[in-house]
Amino acid sequence: MERLLLTKKKTIRVNEDTWIVLFEERIDFSPGQFVMLETPKLVRKPFVLGYWEDHTAISVQVKGKGTKWIVEEAEKIKGHGPLGNGFEKPGKGLLIISPTCLTMAEALRKKMNVDVLVGSRTPFQIPLEHETAVGDEEFLRKLSSTGEYDWYLVSGSRGMEKVCWEHLRGKEVYFSLEEYMGCGIGACKSCAVFTKEGVKHVCTDGPIFRGDELCWS
Numbered sequence: 303m304e305r306l307l308l309t310k311k312k313t314i315r316v317n318e319d320t321w322i323v324l325f326e327e328r329i330d331f332s333p334g335q336f337v338m339l340e341t342p343k344l345v346r347k348p349f350v351l352g353y354w355e356d357h358t359a360i361s362v363q364v365k366g367k368g369t370k371w372i373v374e375e376a377e378k379i380k381g382h383g384p385l386g387n388g389f390e391k392p393g394k395g396l397l398i399i400s401p402t403c404l405t406m407a408e409a410l411r412k413k414m415n416v417d418v419l420v421g422s423r424t425p426f427q428i429p430l431e432h433e434t435a436v437g438d439e440e441f442l443r444k445l446s447s448t449g450e451y452d453w454y455l456v457s458g459s460r461g462m463e464k465v466c467w468e469h470l471r472g473k474e475v476y477f478s479l480e481e482y483m484g485c486g487i488g489a490c491k492s493c494a495v496f497t498k499e500g501v502k503h504v505c506t507d508g509p510i511f512r513g514d515e516l517c518w519s
């Protein structure tokens with residue numbers, strides 16, 4: 303893990319509330335790992351690492367002042383990382399993601415054999431080379447009509463995770479969890495999740511877990 307000072311290169315709007323933020327600096331990371339970035343209030347937020355236009359990049363959903371600052375005002379952003387564990391799988395996989403994981407999808411595509419389905423609540427504002435679905439109805443239809451894959455990796459809202467788990471139960475399904483994180487290094491315990499082997503922490507044990515390892519109730 304390193305201390306980082308990232309220089310924002312540009313932002314690209316993906317849909318109503320999500321942007322891709324590209325950085326000048328390259329970070330050496332494994333797909334699945336994340337960074338904790340500081341905002342002016344010193345609140346650190348986790349972002350999964352990825353690529354866009356051959357630059358290190360993150361996807362940011364603007365939810366409040368911190369994320370708005372990252373997208374609209376920040377020039378240099380402090381943080382630390384990469385954190386968490388990378389993910390590598392043989393065989394052909396399907397990534398099922400929200401727009402906030404598009405950059406992670408690019409990182410996984412560089413290393414693994416994957417197709418990508420992106421589900422968004424609002425229309426896309428840039429063309430994407432992936433399969434896309436706008437709205438719940440279209441997402442469910444496309445999810446139900448996907449072919450067979452060796453494994454599946456889901457990253458999105460809790461609602462999206464639950465829908466995918468219902469549809470894909472019995473298959474080899476992984477989830478990249480997006481719990482609230484305070485420290486990113488296993489110290490604050492804010493990212494605890496219940497698993498069949500007891501409490502685990504998304505920042506140090508994850509962020510990617512097998513679906514049948516998690517407690518879903």
Ligand code: FES
Pocket residue numbers: 482483484485486487488489490491492493494503504505506
């Ligand atoms: S974020 Fe602090 S323990 Fe995981």
